[in-house]
Amino acid sequence: QVQLVESGGGVVQPGGSLRLSCAASGFTFSNYGMHWVRQAPGKGLECVAFIRYEGISKYYADSVKGRFTISRDNSKNTLYLLMNSLRAEDTAVYYCAKAKENIVSFPIVNWGQGTLVTVSS
């Protein structure tokens, strides 16, 4: 079955950097688009970034554009999110999520358990 396991979350100071990873298994990773979706404490879902199957086309929320970079290594079945210039408002649970198809972002058919990122001094 599909498994998405996030890692790399933790506490970081404002202005700092963090890299999240998502290990995927149970499906042919290189055939599907992938998302990072976040949820601030007590708040709703926010699409952070989406990357198509080939790793070339990437899309970002305005709130993270220029600060976050999504990437993937299809040889390692792993999705990444590099987060720079972190702000308090980036504090959230970050979910790795799999799209139903290779280039179309929705629907999201599988979700990881999430990793908590806390930006605080």
Place this chain on the structure above:
Amino acid sequence: QSVLTQPPSVSAAPGQKVTISCSGSSSNIGDNYVSWYQQLPGTSPKLLIYENNKRPSGIPDRFSGSKSGTSATLGITGLQTGDEADYYCGTWDNSLSAGVFGGGTKLTVL
């Protein structure tokens, strides 16, 4: 402020029916499929409805979806206490070139 607008909360008695609306614009719902997600307390979201009205395998037919113009609706019949959760609509926004979700609706089964 979410791009897609949902009511913050809805409630109904066990066995009854409830609908949750999701309002958008021509650049998102008006031009793309809508999907719906259920998030039970303390868990990750789960896909309930995709392509406006299709149910993934394992989702009971008590859950239904529809779309008209720039709005979509999730319907739940035969409400159970286990349906208490947050529900989100989601789709792609062509103008933003990004995925967007509604703000979420908390369902209470009284």
